[in-house]
Amino acid sequence: MRWTERAWPLALLVLGVTGLLASLALNAVVVAPNRLLTGHGYLSIAVPSLCWLPLAWLLVLVTARMRGGAGLVVAISLLAGLLAATGLAAGGLLATAGEHARVQLGAGFWCMATAAVLLVADRLREIQARPYLRLACWAGLALLAVAIAAAGVFDRLSIVQEFTLQRTRFITAVGQHLLLAFAAAAAAVVLGAPLAIAVAQRQGGRGATLAMLNLVQTIPSMALFALLVAPLAWLGVGGTGNAPALVALTAYALLPVVRYTLAGLATAPSAALDAARGMGLQPWQVLARVQLPLGLPVFAAGLRIVLVQSIGLAAVAALVGAGGLGRFVFLGLGQGANDLVMLGTLAIIALALAADGACRALERWMEPHA
Structure with a gap:
């Protein structure tokens, strides 16, 4: 693990700050009475399975100047953890909600997910990954998401329920x-x-x-x-x-x-x-x-x-x-x-x-x- 002598990378800085602000100020999930009505939003810090996200984005900022694959591991872990934790959060929130309640993905989740994907892409560019390594990285993330879905972690999310019906x-x-x-x-x-x-x-x-x-x-x-x-x-x-x-x-x-x-x-x-x-x-x-x-x-x-x-x-x-x-x-x-x-x-x-x-x-x- 080595540190660069140059200034903070602008792209990583912007992505890290965006993710941090989204985790603190935007609703990660929204619990609605049904699929049509507007519901109540929850910040990530207010949901037990998501409360670690601000610390994770701080870690991204701390490791922004790190060379090698360590930064890529942090980015991949953040993206995978975000997906899994959001699915688990849906199950926990619906346990106390009504029969027809839905857990929708909020603006905070979409901002963090987009920032995490771009973070992985930027880290791959930073280490000058060969095409086969890029393909292996994205294919691995896709397979991981499929495995999480197959385990039923996403079943309580509204968008997954819409897919099941249609x-x-x-x-x-x-x-x-x-x-x-x-x-x-x-x-x-x-x-x-x-x-x-x-x-x-x-x-x-x-x-x-x-x-x-x-x-x-x-x-x-x-x-x-x-x-x-x-x-x-x-x-x-x-x-x-x-x-x-x-x-x-x-x-x-x-x-x-x-x-x-x-x-x-x-x-x-x-x-x-x-x-x-x-x-x-x-x-x-x-x-x-x-x-x-x-x-x-x-x-x-x-x-x-x-x-x-x-x-x-x-x-x-x-x-x-x-x-x-x-x-x-x-x-x-x-x-x-x-x-x-x-x-x-x-x-x-x-x-x-x-x-x-x-x-x-x-x-x-x-x-x-x-």
Whole structure:
């Protein structure tokens, strides 16, 4: 265990102070009479199983200048302890509450959980962890959370009870959400990649093409979904459901596909292009043998942007009857059930993060190795 000679790391200082203030000033859990009514909030220091959290955040501040893996161990222990202790707190609070009472996660918990996750990520960056170590760390935390859930520690939390009630519909919604997002991404690649290649070959239409695609991005998502209902109904495709959602998501995904395809094609060095032409290769052969292989890492980065964007925007598709996880978000908003909103929102965030991580791994795999 060694100490650095530099100043206090700003990121760790901000995260530690944020977690400390959240543990002292914001409600960690809220006990409500039922799933709809507002309940009474409890600070972490007022709940026996959570009262250690301020001291834990002080420990984070004390160890902020510590080198090596000790700081990472502190961060992981804090995150795991926060999850387990909150589940135990729910069981203790419901022991004296009414039959229909619910324990909801408060603003303090969300602030501390976010700060703890960012703390782990920053500690991994601080020790310059290799990709496999990062993957092992996050996978270990995920498995630990699953083990805690399997032990029934989270069963008394309101958000878990909402999931239990909606399990079948939730799993179906996840499948619909992924299918819609991946279909839109695939359609955007099929349409956008040839368009970018044609623009790159001619050079003249680049500005006009990007201007039109930028114009689509300025249209609010809800407005674009609504505008597509009437034309698609007139064409007989269907004014509501998957058709307008797929068209809108594809339209939004075209800009990053075209931009990153153009950037990928431009990564080929001019010397390599001249050598290929000097060998007598035709333009399509130069494209297939030189530009596309060299641009693969950039294409993968564009795919990552498209997938994450499509997964996020697919939530709005529920407004036109396309299904997906957005249904839980809007249903919860309509009923005033915050836990139903959080259930859909957290699932969308998890899917986006998983897609981002998978595409980053693909980027690293495509990068040329010396």
